[in-house]
Amino acid sequence: MQGHSDIPLNRRGKEQVRRLAARLKQSPISQICSSDLQRAYDTAQAVADMLGLFVCRHVELRERNYGDWEGKDYRMIQSQFPDFNPWMDTESKYNVETFSAMQQRGMCCLQEILRESEAEHILVVSHGGLINALLHHISGGVHGTGKTKLVNTGISYVRYEKGNWTVHTVNDGTHLADQ
Secondary structure, three states, X not given: OOXXXXXXXXXXXXXXXXXXHHHOOOOOXXXXXXXXXXXXXXXXXXXXXXXXXXXXXXXXHOOOOOHHHXXXXXXXXXXXXXXXXXXXXXXXXXXXXXXXXXXXXXXXHHHHXXXXXXXXXXXXXOOHHHHHHHHHHHOOOOOOOOOOOOOOOOEEEEEEEOOEEEEEEEEEOHHHOOO
């Protein structure tokens, strides 16, 4: 689990980012917000470079903090922590941010971005766990955690209008089709 570990993009990740930036080159995006972690920020910066925009970093857009589980794979966690259950809000005893705390942190950040922005089309670059938690909340559980397996650089398009969220697209990775 990567969580808050600040690791760089690998070769495959850099290629995915290059394809994403090329795909979004003609998009109407006028503002870009990103997690401050390097892998998300580098993704956002590639798109920003293509569009001539600045990236605004938000700590609140980070992946879930996996505490004592960070840097370990699922098998290792299951063997070291017999009561392991990443989807229950009881994991804080291992210094793991609870799912509901992560989801609330992300939703508060989205609301703040919307409140402070005049942009119509905002690109938000984050991490799979947080994106799924946000999709889960926004869609009332139709999409997101437990329902959607995201690909890196997959595009989800949501709209916020008059106090209501609408999910239009989830996890569009057509720019990765031959990868």
